[in-house]
Amino acid sequence: MSKTAIIIGGGVAGMETAGQLNRLGIEVVLIEKQASLGGHLKNWDRLFPDRRESQEVFDYLEKGMNDGISLYLNATISDIREAGGKFTVILEDGRELSSDALVLATGYDLFDARKKEEYGFGIYDNVITSAELEEFFRNNKQKNLFEGVQSKRVGIVHCVGSRDEKVGNLYCSKLCCVTGVKQAIEIRELMPDAEIFCFYMDLRMFDRHFEEMYYEAQEKWGIRFIRGRLSEAAENPDHTILVKVEDTLTGLPLKMKVDLLILLVGFVPSPETKRLAGMLGLKEGDDRFLCPSDEHLLPNSTDHPGVFLAGTLKGPASIAATIVDARAAALQVAEYLVNGER
Amino acid sequence: MTFNLFVLPFILGLIFLVVVLVKKNRQWIRLMSTDDRKKLKGWYRSPKILLALKEIFFESLLHRKMFRRNPLLGYMHMSFAFGWFLLILFGNMESRIYSGLWVNPPYYPIFLKFFIHDKHVLPFEIFTVPGFFRFSMDLLLMFVLSGLVLAIIKRSRSKWFGLTKTTQHHFTDKVAITCLWLIFPMRLLAECMTAGAYGYGGGFITQHVGNVLAFLWPLNDKSIAYGFWWFYSLSLGIFFVTLPYSRYMHIPTEVMLIIYRNFGIKAGKEQSPIHEIEIQSCPKCGVCIDICQMNTAAGINDIQAVYFLQSVRNQQVIDGLVNRCLVCGRCEEVCPVGIHTDNQRISQRNSFVQLQKQDYSYLNHEADPQKAELIYFAGCMSHLTPAIPRAMTKILDAAGVNYLFLDEDRSVCCGRPMMLAGKLKQAEELIERNKKSITGSGAKTLVTSCPICYRVFREEYGLDIRVLHHTQYLLELIKKGKLPLQTYFRKVAYHDPCDLGRGSGILNEPRELVRKIADPVAVRDEAKDAPCCGGSLGLLNADRHERDLITKEALANYLDKDAELLVTACPLCKKTFAKHSPLEVVDVAELVAAAIPKVEKETGELVN
Numbered sequence: 001m002s003k004t005a006i007i008i009g010g011g012v013a014g015m016e017t018a019g020q021l022n023r024l025g026i027e028v029v030l031i032e033k034q035a036s037l038g039g040h041l042k043n044w045d046r047l048f049p050d051r052r053e054s055q056e057v058f059d060y061l062e063k064g065m066n067d068g069i070s071l072y073l074n075a076t077i078s079d080i081r082e083a084g085g086k087f088t089v090i091l092e093d094g095r096e097l098s099s100d101a102l103v104l105a106t107g108y109d110l111f112d113a114r115k116k117e118e119y120g121f122g123i124y125d126n127v128i129t130s131a132e133l134e135e136f137f138r139n140n141k142q143k144n145l146f147e148g149v150q151s152k153r154v155g156i157v158h159c160v161g162s163r164d165e166k167v168g169n170l171y172c173s174k175l176c177c178v179t180g181v182k183q184a185i186e187i188r189e190l191m192p193d194a195e196i197f198c199f200y201m202d203l204r205m206f207d208r209h210f211e212e213m214y215y216e217a218q219e220k221w222g223i224r225f226i227r228g229r230l231s232e233a234a235e236n237p238d239h240t241i242l243v244k245v246e247d248t249l250t251g252l253p254l255k256m257k258v259d260l261l262i263l264l265v266g267f268v269p270s271p272e273t274k275r276l277a278g279m280l281g282l283k284e285g286d287d288r289f290l291c292p293s294d295e296h297l298l299p300n301s302t303d304h305p306g307v308f309l310a311g312t313l314k315g316p317a318s319i320a321a322t323i324v325d326a327r328a329a330a331l332q333v334a335e336y337l338v339n340g341e342r
Numbered sequence: 343m344t345f346n347l348f349v350l351p352f353i354l355g356l357i358f359l360v361v362v363l364v365k366k367n368r369q370w371i372r373l374m375s376t377d378d379r380k381k382l383k384g385w386y387r388s389p390k391i392l393l394a395l396k397e398i399f400f401e402s403l404l405h406r407k408m409f410r411r412n413p414l415l416g417y418m419h420m421s422f423a424f425g426w427f428l429l430i431l432f433g434n435m436e437s438r439i440y441s442g443l444w445v446n447p448p449y450y451p452i453f454l455k456f457f458i459h460d461k462h463v464l465p466f467e468i469f470t471v472p473g474f475f476r477f478s479m480d481l482l483l484m485f486v487l488s489g490l491v492l493a494i495i496k497r498s499r500s501k502w503f504g505l506t507k508t509t510q511h512h513f514t515d516k517v518a519i520t521c522l523w524l525i526f527p528m529r530l531l532a533e534c535m536t537a538g539a540y541g542y543g544g545g546f547i548t549q550h551v552g553n554v555l556a557f558l559w560p561l562n563d564k565s566i567a568y569g570f571w572w573f574y575s576l577s578l579g580i581f582f583v584t585l586p587y588s589r590y591m592h593i594p595t596e597v598m599l600i601i602y603r604n605f606g607i608k609a610g611k612e613q614s615p616i617h618e619i620e621i622q623s624c625p626k627c628g629v630c631i632d633i634c635q636m637n638t639a640a641g642i643n644d645i646q647a648v649y650f651l652q653s654v655r656n657q658q659v660i661d662g663l664v665n666r667c668l669v670c671g672r673c674e675e676v677c678p679v680g681i682h683t684d685n686q687r688i689s690q691r692n693s694f695v696q697l698q699k700q701d702y703s704y705l706n707h708e709a710d711p712q713k714a715e716l717i718y719f720a721g722c723m724s725h726l727t728p729a730i731p732r733a734m735t736k737i738l739d740a741a742g743v744n745y746l747f748l749d750e751d752r753s754v755c756c757g758r759p760m761m762l763a764g765k766l767k768q769a770e771e772l773i774e775r776n777k778k779s780i781t782g783s784g785a786k787t788l789v790t791s792c793p794i795c796y797r798v799f800r801e802e803y804g805l806d807i808r809v810l811h812h813t814q815y816l817l818e819l820i821k822k823g824k825l826p827l828q829t830y831f832r833k834v835a836y837h838d839p840c841d842l843g844r845g846s847g848i849l850n851e852p853r854e855l856v857r858k859i860a861d862p863v864a865v866r867d868e869a870k871d872a873p874c875c876g877g878s879l880g881l882l883n884a885d886r887h888e889r890d891l892i893t894k895e896a897l898a899n900y901l902d903k904d905a906e907l908l909v910t911a912c913p914l915c916k917k918t919f920a921k922h923s924p925l926e927v928v929d930v931a932e933l934v935a936a937a938i939p940k941v942e943k944e945t946g947e948l949v950n
């Protein structure tokens with residue numbers, strides 16, 4: 001009799017875990033609360049570090065979604081029960097799904113930039129988030145941001161909602177630095193005369209090819225990096241934005257007018273993850289992301305036998321890292337179902 | 343007239359106490375500012391003294407305020423204070439019956455039952471004058487003793503009194519409390535044994551208990567009773583001598599405090615004798631411990647007003663005690679003695695930071711103020727919540743007000759943060775600078791969005807124009823019909839900012855304003871009892887976890903109701919709550935701005 005696994009969340013992590021498990025001969029149920037699969041990936045245009053189209057990655061993941069996977073879209077979970085090592089997931093419409101193992105792959109949320117009110121998102125016209133910029137790129141391929149005007153000034157603000165005690169998030173979101181550099185280059189490609197400034201505390205170009213991108217941004221594209229945290233932004237009557245920042249390299253306070261301010265929003269734990277974790281009694285860390293039972297040795301297991309974690313519900317990670325994590329999770333689940341090991 | 347050696351401890355103690363108190367009081371008056379001293383001139387002719395006496399009766403004797411906060415604690419204090427007072431009063435009247443004199447030596451009424459053994463009055467005789475007094479004196483003694491029983495219970499079961507933690511005691515305190523607790527049981531025993539030994543002369547309790555004692559304890563003769571009279575006198579005497587050096591100094595000091603307060607002398611932000619008087623007046627009732635969010639939310643239970651005041655009294659003020667406090671005014675609000683705990687804290691901070699120097703010479707560039715009818719001052723905090731000034735300018739434009747946005751391009755701080763940190767000199771410089779641009783504009787009204795600025799404009803600037811918080815001004819605009827509003831009934835919870843509600847007493851205007859545009863839900867701690875959001879600039883020494891705990895506790899006051907929005911009237915509260923609130927947090931001004939119908943530019947027609 002074949003074993004079944006339920007995977008909750010159909011983003012990169014959920015899709016890859018589902019595909020892998022299915023290839024290993026396990027029956028898979030994939031539950032996604034939205035109308036389509038893909039999660040955040042679907043909102044991005046081109047991916048760092050190599051700027052390939054996000055669609056390519058999605059196409060690969062989608063290929064794994066074959067007949068052995070039962071897909072439940074638009075599905076809201078109302079309860080999870082457990083009896084005799086079997087899990088029953090109850091959906092809001094009353095349907096009940098059962099399995100021998102459960103994988104949580106519910107991902108992350110974007111930081112709500114309105115919580116950093118001093119930057120004026122949602123109040124000033126020309127303040128947008130990095131996610132909105134991706135959406136713009138996706139919907140307006142190769143289009144100028146400012147309808148024909150080339151010589152504009154753009155500010156990019158790092159660490160919005162991350163590394164910020166004032167909003168209660170001390171952790172680094174890891175990927176916004178590289179996203180900022182990528183987007184700066186993309187803007188410059190569209191508008192060769194634009195002046196682009198990145199306001200950062202320090203640059204965390206931790207992964208392969210990242211540091212090279214940063215050099216390229218400075219040397220090839222002339223993007224200016226100013227070390228200092230933005231203290232506030234104000235809107236001028238002409239809807240340009242006045243930013244205040246202290247340049248901590250020169251020690252001078254700086255005021256600057258920009259035409260567009262882009263906020264590099266970070267990752268935050270999602271309330272949905274918290275809700276499901278509550279049902280299963282899973283533990284969360286100080287940063288409120290979920291914790292596996294052993295960060296070194298069992299990165300996908302939990303203290304709850306049969307319940308596994310995959311992807312960014314454990315904290316910020318790139319797509320590449322998420323895919324690796326999803327495969328590790330699949331292996332762990334398979335091992336559990338075959339050998340009963342967690 | 344009779345005399346006996348055993349009255350000496352009492353007499354000497356009393357003389358000592360009176361001398362110390364008179365000296366202390368003269369010292370206080372001497373150290374007062376000339377202004378304060380002037381207020382006391384001709385005090386005995388002033389009707390204020392009558393008000394003071396009334397307050398002394400209600401607060402020092404009846405402990406009315408304490409009763410309201412905590413009936414059991416109130417009863418305990420009342421039975422001691424009022425009971426003792428009545429014992430002295432009735433004892434004096436009773437003693438006059440026997441001496442026939444108008445003036446008796448002070449020990450005479452206190453030890454009356456030692457000197458007088460009236461065979462003709464029966465224990466339950468109530469309707470003759472001596473019988474009435476004899477009966478009442480026994481009853482009053484029981485009243486005081488009931489308080490004593492409660493005091494003893496309170497030491498071990500403070501929870502019954504609504505206190506999670508009682509205060510700690512020092513050595514002199516311990517001596518004084520032992521004597522105080524002995525006084526009345528000694529009196530009871532002395533009177534009972536005397537009545538028992540004589541077989542008459544006692545009241546309905548003392549006589550009967552005395553008879554039983556005489557029966558059970560054949561040894562009981564007058565000499566044993568005499569011993570107890572000594573003990574009684576000794577415990578009184580020692581209590582009087584230790585009183586000025588123990589927590590019980592609060593008894594006489596509170597009386598003086600009430601008098602001075604009625605003459606308009608108050609504890610300000612700078613040290614003065616009235617600060618010391620207030621400190622000495624604290625009976626360590628502990629009411630301030632349980633109200634303090636530093637305690638209830640963050641588990642910091644050694645910085646509350648009572649401990650802080652004690653450290654000042656013992657000259658052991660340390661940085662942690664002075665600075666780890668929100669200066670939220672919650673303890674000031676509930677303090678039954680009316681101690682100005684906020685100003686106490688600030689004045690101590692002031693003496694801490696005297697040494698630091700700060701240079702504000704850069705302020706002295708002369709600005710050329712623009713003219714306008716009304717000044718809008720957002721405040722530095724509001725610049726971190728741009729939705730608030732944004733809403734205000736929208737409203738002012740919609741109402742057609744001729745205004746100047748004074749700190750649109752930022753400005754000098756109002757001075758309150760400096761003040762809360764005790765940096766009074768530095769604050770003054772900022773105030774002078776700001777005053778210039780305010781008065782220079784010729785405006786008749788100053789409206790600010792920030793309760794912190796509002797309070798300092800009101801209390802420290804001495805402006806002769808109207809100063810309003812935006813909640814007051816917006817209500818005024820609406821009442822004058824200058825703002826057409828569309829109500830949109832969302833359920834909202836209103837949070838009173840410390841400096842606006844407790845600090846400035848503006849409780850009704852924001853509520854009325856909210857009611858005009860939304861549907862407020864009832865919350866548990868409201869108005870002057872509202873919690874502090876935790877963002878207070880007054881808290882100079884706390885880690886972020888402690889602040890977070892305070893904010894979360896405060897939020898709990900507003901969540902779990904069916905509110906969809908958390909509404910406040912302070913940029914700092916808004917920002918602090920936004921960090922943890924699952925509900926959206928907005929300022930009242932934003933609600934009002936959202937309720938203004940849009941006007942089509944060309945046609946002047948309302949669109950929605």
Ligand SMILES: Cc1cc2nc3c(=O)[nH]c(=O)nc-3n(C[C@H](O)[C@H](O)[C@H](O)COP(=O)(O)OP(=O)(O)OC[C@H]3O[C@@H](n4cnc5c(N)ncnc54)[C@H](O)[C@@H]3O)c2cc1C
Pocket residue numbers: 008009010011012013014031032033034037038039040041044046047048049075076077105106107108109110130131175179265266267272273276310311312313317318319320322
């Ligand atoms: C601005 C930005 C740009 C980025 N660009 C790149 C890039 O260029 N390259 C790169 O490598 N990485 C990039 N990333 C990171 C990338 O987005 C993540 O690595 C990836 O999305 C993680 O996938 P995930 O499946 O863990 O989470 P998610 O993408 O969040 O997917 C979670 C899924 O679970 C679903 N879900 C949640 N709760 C439930 C529930 N209760 N029931 C059912 N379903 C649920 C969600 O709807 C969602 O579909 C970027 C991130 C940001 C913020």
Ligand code: SF4
Pocket residue numbers: 158159160162163171172173174175176177178202203204264266
């Ligand atoms: S990756 Fe960069 S921008 Fe993002 S939180 Fe870390 S340091 Fe800040």
Ligand code: SF4
Pocket residue numbers: 623624625626627628629630631647648651673676677678679680681683
């Ligand atoms: S400060 Fe006030 S509330 Fe606190 S113990 Fe003293 S008298 Fe009581």
Ligand code: SF4
Pocket residue numbers: 630633634635636645646647666667668669670671672673674683684
């Ligand atoms: S002012 Fe507030 S924080 Fe400070 S001791 Fe009083 S109640 Fe506690």
